[in-house]
Amino acid sequence: xxxxxxxxxREKILDGVLEEFKKLAAIPRPSKHEEQVSNFxxxxxxxxxxxxxxxxxxxxxxxxxASPGKENSPLTILQAHMDMVCVAAEGCEFNPTSDPIKLIRxxxxxxxxxxxxxxxxxxxxxxxxxxxxxxxxxxxxxLRVIFTTDEEEGMNGANNLDKKFFADAKYxxxxxxxxxxxxxxxxxxxxxxxxxxxxxxxxxxxxLPNNLEIKIGGLRGGHSGEEIxxxxxxxxxxxxxxxxxxxxxxxxxxxxxxxGKAFNVIPDSAEIIFATDIKSEVVQKICAExxxxxxxxxxxxxxxxxxxxxxxxxxxxxxxxxxxxxLTNIITLIHSGVYMMSPENPAxxxxxxxxxxxxxxxxxxxxxILPRANSDELLEEFIxxxxxxxxxxxxxSKFSTSLPAWNFNPESKLLKFAKEIFAEQNSYAPEVxxxxxxxxxxxxxxxxxxxxxISIGTTNENIHSPNERLHLDTVAPHVKFIxxxxxxxxxxxx
Ligand SMILES: [Zn+2]
Numbered sequence: 363x364x365x366x367x368x369x370x371x372r373e374k375i376l377d378g379v380l381e382e383f384k385k386l387a388a389i390p391r392p393s394k395h396e397e398q399v400s401n402f403x404x405x406x407x408x409x410x411x412x413x414x415x416x417x418x419x420x421x422x423x424x425x426x427x428a429s430p431g432k433e434n435s436p437l438t439i440l441q442a443h444m445d446m447v448c449v450a451a452e453g454c455e456f457n458p459t460s461d462p463i464k465l466i467r468x469x470x471x472x473x474x475x476x477x478x479x480x481x482x483x484x485x486x487x488x489x490x491x492x493x494x495x496x497x498x499x500x501x502x503x504x505l506r507v508i509f510t511t512d513e514e515e516g517m518n519g520a521n522n523l524d525k526k527f528f529a530d531a532k533y534x535x536x537x538x539x540x541x542x543x544x545x546x547x548x549x550x551x552x553x554x555x556x557x558x559x560x561x562x563x564x565x566x567x568x569x570l571p572n573n574l575e576i577k578i579g580g581l582r583g584g585h586s587g588e589e590i591x592x593x594x595x596x597x598x599x600x601x602x603x604x605x606x607x608x609x610x611x612x613x614x615x616x617x618x619x620x621x622g623k624a625f626n627v628i629p630d631s632a633e634i635i636f637a638t639d640i641k642s643e644v645v646q647k648i649c650a651e652x653x654x655x656x657x658x659x660x661x662x663x664x665x666x667x668x669x670x671x672x673x674x675x676x677x678x679x680x681x682x683x684x685x686x687x688x689l690t691n692i693i694t695l696i697h698s699g700v701y702m703m704s705p706e707n708p709a710x711x712x713x714x715x716x717x718x719x720x721x722x723x724x725x726x727x728x729x730x731i732l733p734r735a736n737s738d739e740l741l742e743e744f745i746x747x748x749x750x751x752x753x754x755x756x757x758x759s760k761f762s763t764s765l766p767a768w769n770f771n772p773e774s775k776l777l778k779f780a781k782e783i784f785a786e787q788n789s790y791a792p793e794v795x796x797x798x799x800x801x802x803x804x805x806x807x808x809x810x811x812x813x814x815x816i817s818i819g820t821t822n823e824n825i826h827s828p829n830e831r832l833h834l835d836t837v838a839p840h841v842k843f844i845x846x847x848x849x850x851x852x853x854x855x856x
Contacts, residue, residue: 442486486537548796583630
């Protein structure tokens with residue numbers, strides 16, 4: 363080969379990749395609506411004469427033969443997800459299931475007009491299509507392309523992929539990371555932990571004449587993996603703290619407590635309704651003092667916290683004291699936040715938990731908690747410790763693994779190759795990291811435990827928002843990085 367993709371001008375590669383991206387942007391592809399884009403991708407491989415499978419979950423699996431003479435080198439999977447998070451800016455008319463994404467190509471960035479861009483993970487798909495089209499311009503072993511569906515809403519495409527597609531592969535390159543220059547080599551798994559308890563109500567005592575509602579708000583919330591170490595306050599924990607504080611001044615009988623939305627979101631608001639013998643002004647003063655205390659401690663991260671108490675009409679029932687104690691005990695006991703940082707890398711969270719939601723109804727109270735860990739062993743530890751804690755506080759508990767961990771493998775050959783190739787092509791060493799959030803490789807690593815995996819990508823900012831933008835100058839270097847890596851692999855034997 364006298365001219366390889368590695369020597370091509372960056373402009374030429376960028377134009378070629380954006381050509382493919384444009385076609386994707388024209389097809390509406392929010393999660394759970396991938397039929398059209400899946401058909402488009404299937405047709406792409408058929409038209410180029412490759413064997414392609416579209417499974418029942420609309421995943422696409424295509425086989426690309428090795429370059430001549432490279433038939434004995436290991437099989438590598440190139441993988442990306444075809445769905446995207448569709449969000450529009452306020453005032454922008456946008457129907458995600460029927461409207462195309464309108465692209466704006468600037469000098470430095472590619473953006474969308476009023477909506478998310480879908481570079482997560484459309485740029486991964488576009489790059490792989492471009493590499494397949496130009497497969498004769500670099501040497502490679504056998505390649506299998508896997509494009510998954512529904513990554514953004516539960517990784518259902520990846521979960522349902524047949525194991526056989528991973529059995530004969532040695533390497534997998536996932537193109538769904540968001541920063542060029544970083545190589546992701548591990549990700550967190552998580553468990554959905556649900557705690558619940560039957561409730562008993564009584565009529566409020568006439569000796570508790572004051573009825574109040576306390577609202578906690580003004581908090582930042584955010585993703586329970588990525589933001590767990592950024593000093594955000596959990597509104598449900600604040601609620602428990604308020605109740606403990608108020609109890610020092612008199613009696614309270616809880617009528618309702620609710621807060622948070624979901625397992626994986628840090629609760630940004632909560633409400634407490636109760637009857638008490640403490641004067642309303644005293645409760646209001648306690649709230650103001652606590653608000654100030656939080657503002658002092660979290661001045662950099664939560665300056666807008668609000669704790670307000672207002673007088674309401676008498677609730678018709680309040681919790682039996684036993685249930686109230688059990689509930690405040692468990693909320694106090696379960697730590698919500700970082701549990702463990704990496705001993706090797708102090709910026710890296712290895713284990714955390716998020717008390718994501720609490721709900722009370724006529725019969726039960728339910729807590730949703732999401733422990734996360736970057737190794738399966740730590741996840742198991744969580745389940746054991748948490749079920750013990752639930753028992754101690756007289757709660758029932760159940761655990762369901764929603765995602766296993768992708769354990770970091772210090773022996774990874776692929777990581778070694780990738781570091782070498784990256785440093786060779788760029789004038790600096792890449793940063794190798796694990797992330798404290800979920801990635802599809804964790805699922806693939808369980809389908810074939812011997813599979814050697816890395817995750818890489820172009821630089822995409824503000825993903826899942828209308829401000830999503832792609833750094834254009836990272837596209838060609840990223841394509842060359844993948845091609846260089848595949849060339850390197852093709853020089854090795856199975
Ligand atoms: Zn993604």
